[in-house]
Amino acid sequence: MPTRICQRIHDVIDSANLLSHPFYVRWEEGNLEEGELASYAEQYRFFEAYLPRVLEDIIAKLPPCDARSLLEQNLADELGNPEPHLDMFNKFAQAVGARSQDEVMTSPAMRDLIEVYENAASYGPANALGALSYYEIQSADIAQSKAKGLLNNYNLSEVEVEFWTHHAEIERDHAEWTIQAIDNVVFDDMESATIDFAQRASSVWWEFLDEREAMRPGAVRGAGTVLQGGGSPVV
Secondary structure, X not given: OOOHHHHHHHHHHHHOOHHHOHHHHHHHHOOOOOOHHHHHHHHHHHHHHHHHHHHHXXXXXOOOOHHHHXXXXXXXXXXXXXXXXXXXXXXXXXXXXXXXXXXXXXXXXXXXXXXXXXXXXXXXXXXXXXXXXXXXXXXXXXXXXXXXXXXHXXXXXXXXXXXXXXXXXXXXXXXXXXXXXXXXXXXXXXXXXXXXXXXHHHHHHHHHHHHHHHOOOOOEOOOOOEEOOOOXXXX
């Protein structure tokens, strides 16, 4: 039986499940246009690079306990199972034509997304776990959908898609560890704040995918402005 806090987090996810977003629907169906995967990879990589720091910040604020041990396992996976996950992601990014990280600036939506996680971590473990839980709990299903779409529709190899196939498996453990950590750390007087940060994470992840849709080649944003796949406005 799920605890009340975990059921409330699942309610947040159900109300804004990322797999229902049009960008991910087009991804799985093979309808992303040229440049969209590259643009996505260039921005998502900033979050992937930042994620270990989120976990480190939460761990640093926890005393020795079961929750800390669970998050340390999650961090160990990020940093080296079977290799640093950022390295795995870069294989995918290179395969879809993404520029290197030092050639790209964070987009407005990605800056907002990272800021929510920074704020959550600064307020303490309960809040940070709320933000983390929104993505971790649905991450395995998202990774599986992405891998399926990439292999079926975009001519990528198993090695180039390994980041997503690996996460389709390992994120089920990470989701369970996050839930257990929340149960260990979040007490009744913290519950509202934890849910608030889960909702904030929901909003910024959804806005990031909205930004991807707005940058679809040929998409019009405002009078006379067309966004190309690389993100530069052409007026």
